[in-house]
Amino acid sequence: LEILFLYFPQARGKVEVADISTPQTIEHWLSAEKGAAVGIDVTPKRFTDQTILRQLDVVTPISNLYMTGQDTVLCGVTLCQLAGVITAFRMEGFCAAVSIVGQSIWKDFKNALLG
DSSP: OOHHHHHHGGTTOOOOOOOOOOOOHHHHHHOGGGOOOOOSSSOHHHHHOHHHHHHHSSSSSTTTOOOGGGGGOOSHHHHHHHHHHHHHHHHHHHHHHHHHHHHHHHHHHHHHOOO
């Protein structure tokens, strides 16, 4: 924590909990082989097997039940965030997705012009 306080001295005295994990702690507490804790394996079968693709589709066979998260797209924090956007677009449909993207682009364009 001293490194944190070096860059953010205002955080000193305000940290209530600090948690550190390593591949060894992940392996121990999650019973994860070799410390792996990031979703399902990224193998060619994961992207080519139709059964797996159906199971990981954000649209489920249950009406109005959608999935999102890293394994619906790929592993990793950034792609997990993108999975949420993809799920929202799939829920709202193509036209709503285009409208949302258009509004976002227009807002950014307007802000760039007007400062």
